[in-house]
Amino acid sequence: MIRFDAPSEEALLLKDTAMRFIADNYGLEKRAAMLAKPADAVPAHWTEMAELGWLAAPLPEACGGLGLSPTDVLPLLEVLGAGLILEPVSPAILGCAATIAAALPAETAADLLEAMLAGERIEVLATGGASATAPAVTATWTSGSWTLSGKAPMVVGGAAADIVWAVARVDDALGLFRVPADAVALTGFRLFDGQTAATVDFDGVSCTEDQLFPMDDTALVRGTEMALLARLAEALGLIEALYRTTLDYVKLREQFGRPIGAFQSVQHRMADMFIHCEEVRSMVQLAAEAMDGAPADLRRQVHAATWVKLVDNGRAVLRDAVQLHGGMGMTDELIVGHMVKRLLMLIQSGGSREDWLSAAAPSLHNSREAEALHA
Amino acid sequence: MTDLLVAPEDMAFREEIRDFVATHLEPETRRKVSLGMPLQREDFLTWQRSLHAKGWVAPAWPAEHGGPGWTARQRLIADEEFFRLHTPPLPGFGFKMIGPILMRFGTPAQQARFLPRILSGEDWWCQGFSEPGAGSDLASLRTRAVRVDGGWKVNGTKTWTTYAQYANWIFCLVRTDPEVKKQRGISMMLIDMASPGLTRRPIRLMDGTEEVNEIFLEDVFVPDDLVVGEVNQGWTYAKALLEHERLGIGGIGRSKHLLGRLEEMATASGRGDDPTIRKRLTEIGIDIMAVESTTMRLLAASERGTQLGAETSLLKIRGTEIQQALTELALEIAGADALPDRESGQGQAPFEAVVFQFLNWRKLSIYGGSNEIQRSILARQVLGL
Numbered sequence: 174m175i176r177f178d179a180p181s182e183e184a185l186l187l188k189d190t191a192m193r194f195i196a197d198n199y200g201l202e203k204r205a206a207m208l209a210k211p212a213d214a215v216p217a218h219w220t221e222m223a224e225l226g227w228l229a230a231p232l233p234e235a236c237g238g239l240g241l242s243p244t245d246v247l248p249l250l251e252v253l254g255a256g257l258i259l260e261p262v263s264p265a266i267l268g269c270a271a272t273i274a275a276a277l278p279a280e281t282a283a284d285l286l287e288a289m290l291a292g293e294r295i296e297v298l299a300t301g302g303a304s305a306t307a308p309a310v311t312a313t314w315t316s317g318s319w320t321l322s323g324k325a326p327m328v329v330g331g332a333a334a335d336i337v338w339a340v341a342r343v344d345d346a347l348g349l350f351r352v353p354a355d356a357v358a359l360t361g362f363r364l365f366d367g368q369t370a371a372t373v374d375f376d377g378v379s380c381t382e383d384q385l386f387p388m389d390d391t392a393l394v395r396g397t398e399m400a401l402l403a404r405l406a407e408a409l410g411l412i413e414a415l416y417r418t419t420l421d422y423v424k425l426r427e428q429f430g431r432p433i434g435a436f437q438s439v440q441h442r443m444a445d446m447f448i449h450c451e452e453v454r455s456m457v458q459l460a461a462e463a464m465d466g467a468p469a470d471l472r473r474q475v476h477a478a479t480w481v482k483l484v485d486n487g488r489a490v491l492r493d494a495v496q497l498h499g500g501m502g503m504t505d506e507l508i509v510g511h512m513v514k515r516l517l518m519l520i521q522s523g524g525s526r527e528d529w530l531s532a533a534a535p536s537l538h539n540s541r542e543a544e545a546l547h548a
Numbered sequence: 549m550t551d552l553l554v555a556p557e558d559m560a561f562r563e564e565i566r567d568f569v570a571t572h573l574e575p576e577t578r579r580k581v582s583l584g585m586p587l588q589r590e591d592f593l594t595w596q597r598s599l600h601a602k603g604w605v606a607p608a609w610p611a612e613h614g615g616p617g618w619t620a621r622q623r624l625i626a627d628e629e630f631f632r633l634h635t636p637p638l639p640g641f642g643f644k645m646i647g648p649i650l651m652r653f654g655t656p657a658q659q660a661r662f663l664p665r666i667l668s669g670e671d672w673w674c675q676g677f678s679e680p681g682a683g684s685d686l687a688s689l690r691t692r693a694v695r696v697d698g699g700w701k702v703n704g705t706k707t708w709t710t711y712a713q714y715a716n717w718i719f720c721l722v723r724t725d726p727e728v729k730k731q732r733g734i735s736m737m738l739i740d741m742a743s744p745g746l747t748r749r750p751i752r753l754m755d756g757t758e759e760v761n762e763i764f765l766e767d768v769f770v771p772d773d774l775v776v777g778e779v780n781q782g783w784t785y786a787k788a789l790l791e792h793e794r795l796g797i798g799g800i801g802r803s804k805h806l807l808g809r810l811e812e813m814a815t816a817s818g819r820g821d822d823p824t825i826r827k828r829l830t831e832i833g834i835d836i837m838a839v840e841s842t843t844m845r846l847l848a849a850s851e852r853g854t855q856l857g858a859e860t861s862l863l864k865i866r867g868t869e870i871q872q873a874l875t876e877l878a879l880e881i882a883g884a885d886a887l888p889d890r891e892s893g894q895g896q897a898p899f900e901a902v903v904f905q906f907l908n909w910r911k912l913s914i915y916g917g918s919n920e921i922q923r924s925i926l927a928r929q930v931l932g933l
Contacts (some may be wrong), residue, residue, distance in 0.1 A: 179848075481834050
């Protein structure tokens with residue numbers, strides 16, 4: 174049952190701390206300096222982020238986390254998205270650590286994740302294939318060790334990784350290999366929004382028995398969904414930040430002797446931007462609550478519907494944010510352009526809208542509703 | 549989706565609604581509603597009397613005035629179920645407009661006289677706000693009331709008066725002081741439709757119906773005890789309506805009802821598996837989900853004590869855009885099957901009323917404050933522009 178409850182005190186506290194940290198450390202100039210470094214440089218604030226509890230927040234307490242519910246992680250992730258951080262919090266924590274936490278016994282997961290949660294390491298998950306359950310990496314057992322083959326072309330956050338966890342096909346099952354980054358051919362690069370990623374080539378990498386951990390589909394699904402939720406939350410934060418920044422701008426920018434926000438065409442466009450934000454907020458909250466409150470098939474459909482809404486409304490908001498800022502919206506000097514690129518990156522990272530649309534379709538024919546319609 | 553948003557404790561409530569509709573709704577009325585055909589006075593009133601006997605006719609009214617004492621959440625559930633089960637949507641002029649105004653601003657005598665008759669259906673109210681020269685700019689209205697012994701003499705023209713042909717009372721905004729700022733000199737008056745000097749001209753719409761009218765007032769006498777609240781405060785009272793029960797204006801039930809009908813139409817036309825049609829149905833389904841989850845989120849906020857303001861305008865804007873998109877998709881599905889006139893008897897089920905509904909539902913983005921006005925309200929009151 175989804176209730177749209179308000180976030181907990183703990184969630185709001187994390188959010189407030191995050192807002193202050195971003196304001197102090199992520200001004201455009203400071204961020205530009207970070208971007209000037211090579212992609213595989215250790216990101217500036219990873220350790221501090223660990224100390225602030227951001228890395229532990231979404232993970233279960235038994236695994237060394239703070240045990241926040243998916244709904245309660247939203248406010249923090251919104252701030253991190255809007256704050257344009259360059260540290261791979263979402264891929265490392267909600268993508269990688271959440272999968273490990275779901276796949277392994279709590280004690281094992283706690284041991285393995287300890288160094289990352291302390292901010293000493295960055296670990297990422299390489300899935301890579303056409304779908305999460307059809308991974309790009311395959312493992313074969315030859316003369317006392319595992320040999321990996323395959324290439325993960327787009328491991329977001331992986332440029333400065335210390336450990337790469339490979340989701341691999343092992344015979345007819347899935348397995349999780351824990352591979353030190355120096356054992357693979359890892360090429361770091363930047364995405365168009367400045368975040369880092371890596372191509373990871375596993376061909377010929379040899380692993381011992383104790384580097385392999387069993388994993389079932391459910392754990393992979395949980396990790397994939399947490400990572401999706403993280404991207405949805407970051408995108409929501411960006412959409413709202415673009416709306417607020419644009420609203421401030423149209424109140425200040427004067428043309429024809431008055432603020433451009435006094436013109437009806439601008440007002441109506443801003444009203445639409447507000448509507449787009451509110452819709453995405455509702456859907457993302459719905460998607461978060463569905464994580465623990467809905468059966469798997471319905472959850473998938475809600476997530477897919479939310480992604481479609483994000484694509485549609487997110488594109489509309491980023492278009493209008495640039496348009497209403499005029500030429501200034503196109504420069505590198507205002508935060509708007511940077512936000513637009515991050516939002517566009519998140520939207521693109523989901524792949525084809527058509528696929529999400531197909532995945533969302535069955536939710537509209539849920540049997541209960543159909544029964545009522547034909548009653 | 550719906551099931552996700554209904555608490556276990558509300559499931560029983562929903563079942564109760566379903567059972568009631570199953571036993572009380574006339575099959576012929578259900579058929580007309582399900583096809584989107586126009587309804588007659590008796591279609592509405594028969595259903596109203598069933599609801600009244602059950603105590604459910606005015607969901608938003610407080611129990612002391614005869615409401616069922618439902619929570620806001622239950623009202624939304626009931627609203628959706630009623631739509632989905634093809635019950636006639638009762639016009640809100642009594643329940644949602646003049647009723648709540650009288651509860652808040654009327655005299656005890658006015659409340660005792662009118663409220664019970666709204667519930668029972670003995671009185672059918674219509675609304676006299678718009679005028680030929682005053683639509684979106686309602687405050688520029690020119691119907692004039694001048695003081696006479698024991699009351700007021702009213703002259704002017706009202707228009708777009710929905711179902712005036714069924715109504716025996718009309719609540720009107722009239723100008724009682726032309727000297728002050730335009731919003732300040734307006735009063736609200738209750739006028740008997742049988743008053744001497746009041747005449748009605750039906751307005752035939754492009755969809756073939758006559759659901760709206762012009763009302764002419766020539767020296768119509770209104771006694772003092774039929775003025776609502778204080779003289780010259782009518783604008784304030786009309787605006788107060790905006791704060792009343794606005795969570796339902798997204799029309800989730802109405803949209804889902806039509807989405808379900810389009811599924812049937814797509815199947816009937818042999819295009820149930822057409823990927824283009826399926827894609828549009830899914831997109832609109834997602835749009836409905838966004839309005840529904842926004843409604844539930846705002847509801848949850850209001851249950852926590854947040855005062856909802858003009859942000860509910862977004863529900864009206866998106867809800868009506870969705871409904872109009874649905875009528876357009878119905879045209880797309882029906883194609884040339886939509887050609888026969890609704891009255892010709894040659895229409896093919898389930899497409900008989902597709903064009904009618906497309907034309908008729910143009911009204912959704914015009915009435916109740918056009919969507920342009922709603923966007924201006926959002927810009928001014930929520931965005932501070």
